[in-house]
Amino acid sequence: MFYHEPELQYEVEVEEPNPYFAKMLQQAIGGVEGEMRVALQYMFQSFAVPSDKPEYRHLLMETAAEELGHIEMLATAVTKNLEGAPEHLREEARENDAVIDAMMRGGQPRQALSAGLHAMPVDSNGVPFSGNYVVASGNLAADMYANVMAESTGRLLATRLYEMTDDAGMKDMLSYLIARDTMHQNQWLAVLEALEDHVPVPASFPQEKENQEYNYTFMSTFRERHEDPEMPWTSGESFDGKSEFSFGYQPGGGMPSVEKTIEEMHNEATDR
Amino acid sequence: MFYHEPELQYEVEVEEPNPYFAKMLQQAIGGVEGEMRVALQYMFQSFAVPSDKPEYRHLLMETAAEELGHIEMLATAVTKNLEGAPEHLREEARENDAVIDAMMRGGQPRQALSAGLHAMPVDSNGVPFSGNYVVASGNLAADMYANVMAESTGRLLATRLYEMTDDAGMKDMLSYLIARDTMHQNQWLAVLEALEDHVPVPASFPQEKENQEYNYTFMSTFRERHEDPEMPWTSGESFDGKSEFSFGYQPGGGMPSVEKTIEEMHNEATDR
């Protein structure tokens, strides 16, 4: 069950509103690397943890709630960047409204047309958030790798946004979000460390059931066969410590045999 | 530049065709955990590696080419599962065509209606593959975590499919694909090991620019404040070895101040 407090989680100030930056911020709200994704991802992962593992249920849900607050911060930042445009932008604008002009020229006109100059659950390309961005597999180790990945691309996004703005307010907010991504990467990696011996994921599948000839072989697919380049992934102990890497080629499994399908499908033209 | 050989990468046999299993296999083709995703993901990641790092460009592209062959294997498996239905299924069917009956009752009618009983670039729910499943961030460490995640959820999917079939041919094919996922998890983790000191990703962003107060603090968001539970993510050395985990609460950043937007947006009803 959720609660809200009207204060923001961290302060959000914009010194010089920039409607183009408002568009960029959308990636951190509704983009695949954004806060809606992680908030919902941790939430759905938490829902799937069995009740006898409350430490993981809570860990995931506490961070989900934190991420909901980041959506709120970023939406506030979008509004503040759209509220007005600095004088020098206004001057060079064709019409006397620089914000509307930016909407028309830039690639996110729906911030004006659909949302009245506010944030939306879409990414910076204008594409709506999709439920399929959320990874919640039911397997904790797989989920943790999904989370490290989400926080890695998320922190990367935040640093790129940081580089693109000179606004002190925006830099301060992003420096907070970057810090949180540092923590979140660390916390999910700490869980993986606590799980130990989870590779290959899922660890519960008996490895003797997997094909024993090709489970630790790097498979080269260059047209011209080349020698084992002796890289850390073609020789030496495998990462999971369970075997040795080797180097090889695609085995080849014979020609596929595909029959004609039943007549009612009217695939006829294929067999004249 | 790509080449093809008409042989399959590994043999694909189906002893007893099962149209319901054909539907399940679609997840491994066009699903978010499937082969289209990894083939394209490794391909786009490879395109982004600078030319002076050919070992990573090639590693990614060689595995991309391997995964293209997995799409081919799985598509063959779908066709073979749809080619006919075993006698006992036929008998219990309302009409004398068990396959069409399964199409109508089950959830993937387009395998018949749109594809004439063949594979499609959609998932097992019937939802089309999306380019947004592909993660290729330009940053090798972030990409590697995306790859470990893809192979973790991919192997998890393959083991679940393995448990759902009794067909010896399908079990053999899946045992090969599971083995390859084992290798791929290991190879991407081996790359991460080779990169060292890459956490937090991206490592090139100077950490002194991130907020120093909240970058290693687990942020509890329970409504009722509770004590530090002393978990591996609330105390002790942080995973990246650069600090100590601590335990805290959301800082609070004051009330958000949001102005009225410009008049032309006609947001009037908000201010009566």
Next chain:
Amino acid sequence: MFYHEPELQYEVEVEEPNPYFAKMLQQAIGGVEGEMRVALQYMFQSFAVPSDKPEYRHLLMETAAEELGHIEMLATAVTKNLEGAPEHLREEARENDAVIDAMMRGGQPRQALSAGLHAMPVDSNGVPFSGNYVVASGNLAADMYANVMAESTGRLLATRLYEMTDDAGMKDMLSYLIARDTMHQNQWLAVLEALEDHVPVPASFPQEKENQEYNYTFMSTFRERHEDPEMPWTSGESFDGKSEFSFGYQPGGGMPSVEKTIEEMHNEATDR
């Protein structure tokens, strides 16, 4: 800023797990009439309310937080319906695992394949939640109509689900959710009443700028012209009390004139 409490908002019990009903419940989670939509819709609407109208900001956010709790309840209900299948279902199943069998035959295999028998942010057809379901226009009156609509289709969905189950636990949970939808319809309609004189939305646009000939005329488009049927929308005072309804036909605006586009578009075949 958000907080969470591990207790559910209202109790969720399932007496006889039913994997088919789990699929139906997905509509109330990730469907266009579902809880993810209203939670996010009220949240984004709240973000857009100016700070000098805190009563609306809070009203929207308090209900958003309530709806987040409904996602949690429904996800719990999905898991409980998938945890096992009643004996009589098991007996009629082809294989000895009724749940997996239901996954294969029914239309939501990803609940098993992607989520390990748990809830997902998708609808009952298996289609992922889309950010474009969220309506947050920046105009409070338009938003309130969107909310009444969301709660009307939402309550309709909940009553249909109520009719489809015999499970006492599910009926109790749904009776709670139906009650909340009753309240939410009432509260948004109460806001509209408080706004008064808001039709036509947006009320701030000066009506003298709209075409005065066609703003209160029902436009009949039947091929064979028919007489004014004297319905409440073709005659009498208009709903907004600002004019009289009348009855008429499409005015006709002349033939469209469309030039050839510039040569570089290579639209040539159109002009031979």
Next chain:
Amino acid sequence: MFYHEPELQYEVEVEEPNPYFAKMLQQAIGGVEGEMRVALQYMFQSFAVPSDKPEYRHLLMETAAEELGHIEMLATAVTKNLEGAPEHLREEARENDAVIDAMMRGGQPRQALSAGLHAMPVDSNGVPFSGNYVVASGNLAADMYANVMAESTGRLLATRLYEMTDDAGMKDMLSYLIARDTMHQNQWLAVLEALEDHVPVPASFPQEKENQEYNYTFMSTFRERHEDPEMPWTSGESFDGKSEFSFGYQPGGGMPSVEKTIEEMHNEATDR
């Protein structure tokens, strides 16, 4: 059965072509607030009205046919805005073709690349129209609220477009479309008035089956409990006249109990 007449429904002139405005107009064609949505929505709603209620079937279909004509008008407007660019735009353009330049810089390049400088069934962000925008619930009252909402956000969109252009032709066309939205809001509200006593929707569900404790209570979710603010939605008669509003808090339903799922799902890492 449908018929067409080559004349436009209302005249469409553009005095000074503006490729940026062409992009904005796409929102009114293929956007969630656009004409494709309402045309199809009223059509599908009409299909679902029982034959013994022809007045509603016809009302919906007549307006659907009108909206089809609006798509035609707007598509004509898009083409006319792309046909050429005014001289002053041409001069400031990098290359000597201002239209193509606008395509390259602005956010809707597919108007040139895919459509040869014509309209497309996409929104102003470039996102394709989705069948999931259409609301046709089978319940007339719910559908009417969906229609009022569609015409409210639609009229809001049209007024925002009106504010963004100085072109007399475009202003005239928009003033006609705004007028039609005024009528349509009025006509759907007139239907709701005719239906009376339809709140809460659906009215046919016996209210005694809904939870009696929480169906008229505003549920406060602020972290810090606060007093009843005595707003029109927390006290006094409820909007539907069937009860009194009250003010309260989330009831709390105990800890969710979630079991481990069956072994074949390989969710193992969750229970170490």
Next chain:
Amino acid sequence: MFYHEPELQYEVEVEEPNPYFAKMLQQAIGGVEGEMRVALQYMFQSFAVPSDKPEYRHLLMETAAEELGHIEMLATAVTKNLEGAPEHLREEARENDAVIDAMMRGGQPRQALSAGLHAMPVDSNGVPFSGNYVVASGNLAADMYANVMAESTGRLLATRLYEMTDDAGMKDMLSYLIARDTMHQNQWLAVLEALEDHVPVPASFPQEKENQEYNYTFMSTFRERHEDPEMPWTSGESFDGKSEFSFGYQPGGGMPSVEKTIEEMHNEATDR
């Protein structure tokens, strides 16, 4: 400008309602091969034809209006198939409502949950119609090939549906729709014949600007080079009569050189 007549274009009867067939019919409404696609495709193509070619504008629009009537017929068929279930289906049903049971077991629960047992703008997999199915390129020859393709896959779909039903009413309706697809294939091919000399499309691009070495060569990409198989596409006069087919291999264009991107992108991990 559009008109409607309440009569259907062709009669629609269902002798024995079948909810599973209702699901299949959705493919012909909202699927990529369905009537919404062709209706909108011909409409948008018509919008783009210059006014001095009224014969093509009208041809396209007249057929668009016809296809709108097919949506109406198919939606009526869906409703009639969902109105009730035949007795023998009812008997074998778990509960006493066969239709709801079919909704729960089959793959299109939203026909009940969202639409109250009516048609929806989605396909038979439950996926919503997308504006990106519509092809309207601005070039008439390209559009005509798109139309022949649409009517080919559309007729194929209709024949597959025809084979899947024993219902005399449904067979009669489908036999009408199949006949119309025959006509439409013929009419678009007749336009192509009238255009002559339009291959390669677009014919207005001067062929001397295209690479002269590779414009009529079949490019073999087998890993093992093989001989010219002397097929109608590797030797002899080319289809367009402008050259001779030849047989060859991929030219090879040197190693791609990709630089490091600018520092602010933080792609650092790639260059250790």
Next chain:
Amino acid sequence: MFYHEPELQYEVEVEEPNPYFAKMLQQAIGGVEGEMRVALQYMFQSFAVPSDKPEYRHLLMETAAEELGHIEMLATAVTKNLEGAPEHLREEARENDAVIDAMMRGGQPRQALSAGLHAMPVDSNGVPFSGNYVVASGNLAADMYANVMAESTGRLLATRLYEMTDDAGMKDMLSYLIARDTMHQNQWLAVLEALEDHVPVPASFPQEKENQEYNYTFMSTFRERHEDPEMPWTSGESFDGKSEFSFGYQPGGGMPSVEKTIEEMHNEATDR
């Protein structure tokens, strides 16, 4: 099974990097007319060809492999266009980084934010590639028309891109791709010629089962009935040579009869 060679299929040079053109090129990668679509389309079509027709299986797969190489070329072109901006663009830029500025102003910010200035599997509007672009019907004739259409719109796109750039390197690459599209149009048309007598598609459906009254009649839907315009599609021999074109009107099929649906759907408001 697939192989790769690190060389490009054809050389890719960019003389003057242009970030706006990089955005345009995305249409040729992930757009509906792009290379991902044809590569996957030919691949899935090939999977569906029965083994006793190897000439078609191979033809399709060889061209699929060629198209994969085009994705690689175009992705290289995108990177090269984003690597830097020419001096004169830099000068007029607000900040000293013209590329990032172009990202912010233009409509494809994710090329920077998500991909670190590299190619993505999305179109030029920023919309992700969709599996539903792929047409693989199981019927070879229908597939061939889909392929002619894909190569027609593909070549059209390439010529439009050619017209939009002055860069000699880009023009050379596009002149190669345009040439390949010429060949591919010719090769698919050559297959159709080899199939002969395949219209109407599918030819295996007995035409005597289709409605004999309306299979060769052009159906006029103008509101005002007009005379047969004596066009090549209203009179004379039909394209398939099997009948004569005639000219007529919509037959009319009586009023649709739609019953009330079952009570549990709560569609009540429709019948007051």
